[in-house]
Amino acid sequence: MALSLRPAASAPARRRAAFLTRAEIVAAAAVVLEREGYDALNMRAVAAELRVQAAALYRHVASRAELDDLLFDHLMADCTPQLQGLDWRVDVAAIADAWRSRLLARRDATRIALGQVSVGPNLAPLMDAALDALGRSGLGDADIVEAYQAWVIFVHGFASAEASHRDLAARPQGEGLRIAPLRPEWAKAYPALWRLADAISAPAGFEAPFAFGLDALIAGIERRLAASRPAR
Amino acid sequence: MALSLRPAASAPARRRAAFLTRAEIVAAAAVVLEREGYDALNMRAVAAELRVQAAALYRHVASRAELDDLLFDHLMADCTPQLQGLDWRVDVAAIADAWRSRLLARRDATRIALGQVSVGPNLAPLMDAALDALGRSGLGDADIVEAYQAWVIFVHGFASAEASHRDLAARPQGEGLRIAPLRPEWAKAYPALWRLADAISAPAGFEAPFAFGLDALIAGIERRLAASRPAR
DNA sequence: ACCTGAACACCGTTCAAGT
DNA sequence: ACCTGAACACCGTTCAAGT
Numbered sequence: 001m002a003l004s005l006r007p008a009a010s011a012p013a014r015r016r017a018a019f020l021t022r023a024e025i026v027a028a029a030a031v032v033l034e035r036e037g038y039d040a041l042n043m044r045a046v047a048a049e050l051r052v053q054a055a056a057l058y059r060h061v062a063s064r065a066e067l068d069d070l071l072f073d074h075l076m077a078d079c080t081p082q083l084q085g086l087d088w089r090v091d092v093a094a095i096a097d098a099w100r101s102r103l104l105a106r107r108d109a110t111r112i113a114l115g116q117v118s119v120g121p122n123l124a125p126l127m128d129a130a131l132d133a134l135g136r137s138g139l140g141d142a143d144i145v146e147a148y149q150a151w152v153i154f155v156h157g158f159a160s161a162e163a164s165h166r167d168l169a170a171r172p173q174g175e176g177l178r179i180a181p182l183r184p185e186w187a188k189a190y191p192a193l194w195r196l197a198d199a200i201s202a203p204a205g206f207e208a209p210f211a212f213g214l215d216a217l218i219a220g221i222e223r224r225l226a227a228s229r230p231a232r
Numbered sequence: 233m234a235l236s237l238r239p240a241a242s243a244p245a246r247r248r249a250a251f252l253t254r255a256e257i258v259a260a261a262a263v264v265l266e267r268e269g270y271d272a273l274n275m276r277a278v279a280a281e282l283r284v285q286a287a288a289l290y291r292h293v294a295s296r297a298e299l300d301d302l303l304f305d306h307l308m309a310d311c312t313p314q315l316q317g318l319d320w321r322v323d324v325a326a327i328a329d330a331w332r333s334r335l336l337a338r339r340d341a342t343r344i345a346l347g348q349v350s351v352g353p354n355l356a357p358l359m360d361a362a363l364d365a366l367g368r369s370g371l372g373d374a375d376i377v378e379a380y381q382a383w384v385i386f387v388h389g390f391a392s393a394e395a396s397h398r399d400l401a402a403r404p405q406g407e408g409l410r411i412a413p414l415r416p417e418w419a420k421a422y423p424a425l426w427r428l429a430d431a432i433s434a435p436a437g438f439e440a441p442f443a444f445g446l447d448a449l450i451a452g453i454e455r456r457l458a459a460s461r462p463a464r
Numbered sequence: 465a466c467c468t469g470a471a472c473a474c475c476g477t478t479c480a481a482g483t
Numbered sequence: 484a485c486c487t488g489a490a491c492a493c494c495g496t497t498c499a500a501g502t
Contacts, residue, residue, distance in 0.1 A: 016467090019465085019466065019467095020466080020467085042493085042494060042495080043494075043495065043496085044493090044494075044495090052467075052468090053467070053468055053469075054494090054495085054496085055467075055468070055469085055470095055496080055497075055498085056466075056467050056468075058495095058496070058497080059465085059466060059467075060466095063495080063496085064494090064495060064496090114346060114392075117396070117400060118413070119414065119425075119429075121415075124414075124418055124421075124422050124425055125421075125422060127422075127425050128421075128422035128423070128424050128425035128426075131424035131425055131428055132423075132424040135424055141427070141428060141431065142431070142436070144428060145428055145431045145432055145435065145441075146440055146441040146444050147441075147444065148428075148432065149393070149432070149435065149438075149441040150386075150390075150441050150442075150444055150445035150448070153386065153389035153390055153392075153393050153445075154382075154385065154386055154389065154445070156389065157385035157386065157388065157389030157392075158382075158385055160346075160385075160389075161381070161385050164349070168349060181350070182351060182356075183353075186356055189356075189357075189360075190356050190357060190359075190360035191360070191364075192360050192363035192364040192367055193351075193356055193359050193360035193363055195373070196363055196373060196376060196377055196380075197351075199373065199374070199377045200377055200380065200381070203377065203381065204374070206381075208378055209377075209378040209379075209381040209382050210382075212378050212379065212382055212452060212456075213382035213385075213386070213449065213452070215452060216382070216448045216449050216451065216452025216453075216455075217445065217448050217449075219448065219451060219452060219455065220444060220445070220447060220448025220451060220452075221448075223448075223451065224444070248486090251484085251485065251486095252485080252486085274474085274475060274476080275475075275476065275477085276474090276475075276476090284486075284487090285486070285487055285488075286475090286476085286477085287477080287478075287479085287486075287487070287488085287489095288485075288486050288487075290476095290477070290478080291484085291485060291486075292485095295476080295477085296475090296476060296477090465502100466501105466502085467500105467501085467502080468499105468500085468501075468502095469498100469499095469500085469501095470497105470498090470499090470500100471496100471497085471498085471499105472495105472496085472497080472498105473494100473495090473496090473497105474493100474494080474495085474496105475492100475493080475494085476491105476492090476493085477490100477491085477492090477493105478489105478490085478491080478492105479488100479489090479490085479491105480487105480488095480489090480490105481486105481487085481488085481489100482485105482486085482487075482488095483484100483485085483486080483487095
């Protein structure tokens with residue numbers, strides 16, 4: 001092998017000006033995610049974004065799982081909307097809309113959210129706003145927690161379904177093979193499924209069913225309130 | 233190297249009696265899943281369960297993703313409950329309960345469901361039963377689809393949350409580090425979160441919030457019905 | 465203390481060669 | 484036609500060695 005004639009053009013990658021930080025790593029992960037998607041997000045890609053070796057990341061984050069945790073919280077930064085603080089129903093709906101919109105606005109955010117369990121500095125104000133709004137309805141603590149669980153599962157579930165439908169629809173055509181090929185012999189056995197299959201696999205939109213579910217949950221809370229204080 | 237003195241004791245793994253089949257592969261995948269969990273489910277493990285090389289599987293399934301699809305449908309076999317077919321509300325609730333129970337009864341089923349999009353022979357009757365019951369409410373087709381979407385997302389979302397909470401709680405202690413360590417300085421900034429954090433991270437149970445959400449959705453359908461035929 | 469270079473175990477997938 | 488054996492690319496993670 002001949003020695004390279006060029007000096008140190010692509011040289012030993014001169015040391016970085018400063019040390020790595022967790023925040024820098026998380027921000028780089030967010031860039032990779034937005035640009036290449038979750039399937040391309042890995043420790044080597046994040047390291048390359050920072051012009052660093054993958055092993056260097058482990059000095060600052062414990063594992064890939066922890067990075068995902070930190071990343072998800074990062075994606076939810078400044079998501080809490082301005083609230084009027086008067087009508088709890090309005091606020092609960094506003095937070096749900098903001099949360100859902102953010103999940104859909106950050107590429108593959110719902111795929112990361114799945115393994116997510118910890119509460120970071122960006123998720124905390126969002127959760128607090130939701131719990132506070134639910135509390136202003138007059139519900140007791142146990143009922144607030146129940147309603148919150150149902151509400152947050154609904155918001156995340158809907159965003160996940162919408163995101164994965166959008167991904168599927170955007171496939172190069174042919175990759176979409178995995179989409180339900182309903183079998184002809186089911187026409188008679190499963191008439192309701194047969195009749196509605198197209199509408200289900202290519203829904204007109206997600207706003208309407210989202211609003212339907214959200215309204216139903218809010219109405220459910222109102223009914224519970226009415227039941228708990230029977231007379232006035 | 234000396235020749236082995238033992239004859240064909242652990243010999244060339246005598247050929248299988250019959251050819252592999254898709255059904256056999258899916259069943260083996262289900263066995264591995266139940267015994268070792270989703271993290272240990274991979275092509276080599278499924279192949280080993282069948283005493284076959286991993287590459288052999290690709291003659292019968294296109295990819296790991298397709299195997300997951302087939303596996304999920306397999307896990308939902310015979311899940312459709314006996315329905316009275318009279319009151320749609322009762323039936324919608326019964327199907328939701330059966331669906332949720334099955335998701336929770338099959339180890340890591342909710343983790344597979346996430347990528348799931350195709351409709352197999354076991355999912356078809358379940359979906360048909362749900363759509364049929366919703367249709368018996370008197371809703372129009374567009375509304376049936378909306379209600380179904382909200383309903384199925386709620387059922388799957390709840391089962392996912394319950395399963396992942398159960399997994400987390402079952403960790404050897406110490407692995408649970410990823411559970412939200414709320415920061416002390418949040419006590420004042422996020423009082424609602426602070427007050428309810430314990431109840432949220434260690435919910436008393438999932439039956440109650442599940443029933444709450446399900447009732448709310450059914451009540452939401454009733455309200456829509458009432459709105460669409462104002463007088464009788 | 466922090467990062468590099470090299471390695472290890474693991475996993476989905478392909479492919480030529482056997483039967 | 485189906486399966487084996489071997490390989491490839493890839494990924495999370497570890498660790499001794501450099502600075």
